[in-house]
Every structure is written in C-alpha cells, then in structure tokens.
Amino acid sequence: MEQLKIAVQKAGRLHDESMALLKDCGIYIDNGREQLKAASSNFPIEIYYLRNGDIPQYLKDGVVDCAILGENILIEKGQELSVVDWLGFSKCRVSLAVPKTFKYNSINDLNGKRIATSYPETTQNFLTQNNIQAELHLINGSVEIAPNIGLADAICDIVSSGNTLFKNNLKEVEVIFKSQAVLAVSPSISKKGGEILNKLRFRIRSVLHGRNSRYVLLNAPNHKLAEIINLLPGMKSPTLLPLAEAGWSSVHSVVNSDAFWEVIEELREAGAEGILVCPIEKMII
C-alpha cells in the first residue's frame, strides 16, 4: 500500500512540536528518531527524520512528498515549493540587526557594510530590493557574535524573544519577514500521495482549530440573554438550554483562544455567572 512520505526535523526547535502535531492527529509512530525512517501502525505515512536545512532539496527531488519545516528555510532554499498549511508554532522573524552603538537611520546605512548571516539568499534579495550593496559573510551558527569579534558590521538572523540580540548588544533594525512552521509539498507528489495528504491536512486543520478555540459554558438570567448571545458568535450560533431554576438559561459556545479573556470580562459585565472554559480536542469545520 502506498504511503505518504513526510519529512520532519530530526532534532532541533521544530522536532517536538511536529511530532506532537502528528500525535494529536491520531497518528501513532512505531519507532523513534534513532532511525532515519519510522512508520505508523494506523495511518499510511512514513516519517523521514531530516535536517531542517536539507528538507527543501528533498522536497524538490521528490525523496519525500511533504514536510514540516520552518517557512524561513523554504524562503531561503525553496521559493518554488508550495506551502499548504501554516502550523502556528516556531514563530519567529528574520531580521537585520546592528550593534546598539550603530547610528541607524535607514537601510541606506548598510551600504558598503559587511553583513553576517546563515540566510544569504534572503539577505541578498532584501538588499537588492532596497538598492543596497553590502558584503555578505556566510556563518552557520551563532551569527550574533560576528559584530562583537569584528567579523561584520551587521547581521541577518532569526529573532524570537530578542534575548540573543540583547545579550550580544545588538538591536533589531529591519524585519524582513515573519516565519512559522509550515506544511510544504513536493511538486512530484503522486495522485495517491495527494489523497493521503488531504486526509492528513483535514486532521491537522481540526487539531489547529481546536487548539485555537475554547468551549465556554455559562448561566444567565433570561432577560440578559440577548446581550450575552451577541457577545458569543459560536460555530453557528450559541446553544441555549433551560436551567431547572425558572427564568435562567445555560449558554454554550466556542470562543477564539486569543480573544477569550476579553470576551469573558464582557460576559461577566453583561450578567453571565458560573462561567466554565474547556479545551477543545478537535474542531471539524
């Protein structure tokens, strides 16, 4: 039986959350990453544990059908490959940074300067778009140290919390783009592979919608219902059930995780009581 070949980072920042996502999709993986490949006992998928930086080439060559990788690596090494889903983890940005003492007014201040980076394509494209000529120095790790050891005047690297920049006395001056983990596809995926991929994508979407939502239950006096329902859009519209006590109802709905504290405050002000907030395992839309 044909299997969908999916690449996942062998070790590093993407590995754990990629595996957790497959697990939440109900896919059991038989063996660990000590081996290059692993199979699943309950879904037609084969996992290839690879380096994030090598994955775009494996996708182009059709060695794997799809992959979970950082969008920034795809922009650097695989612009022609398609992203089919944005997975919401490993969020970061690719930015230019300079020493805190550098008097930076605009990108023009980088003309003629030396820039250290692990992302030469991304950096060069950004500089070209802005008509800047600079000398690039390719470094594969700890790029932030380059200005401090006199190797470069600026860097282009990943920034997340900003701690690494701070520790190295650097400041972020240009955000080139924002990145997160994505599901990307090989141009040579077969028809059957595409069908399995669609099943996987359906599961991934259900898991991600569930993660981004909360199930809210509350009690409210009937004369307050109109105002409360107005605050709760729900999937279709909120569920309304009568309470044993006359004049009261129970309202059930789904609220977006990002907005839910604000919504809860508004609900309380509108007269809601006994509010319960529960996680949603899967949400099929």
Ligand SMILES: Nc1ncnc2c1ncn2[C@@H]1O[C@H](COP(=O)(O)OP(=O)(O)OP(=O)(O)O)[C@@H](O)[C@H]1O
């Ligand atoms: N500090 C960070 N915060 C959030 N996401 C990050 C951070 N650093 C990297 N990432 C994201 O995780 C991906 C993997 O980063 P990691 O440092 O594990 O590997 P890598 O050096 O790209 O990989 P490999 O050795 O597997 O080729 C990056 O491409 C980026 O998308």
Ligand SMILES: O=P(O)(O)OC[C@H]1O[C@H](OP(=O)(O)OP(=O)(O)O)[C@H](O)[C@@H]1O
């Ligand atoms: O803004 P921050 O939260 O400090 O994150 C940014 C740092 O994280 C990444 O490095 P990583 O820790 O993956 O080490 P690496 O250079 O060995 O890949 C990236 O290359 C930055 O150095």
Ligand SMILES: [Mg+2]
């Ligand atoms: Mg890293």
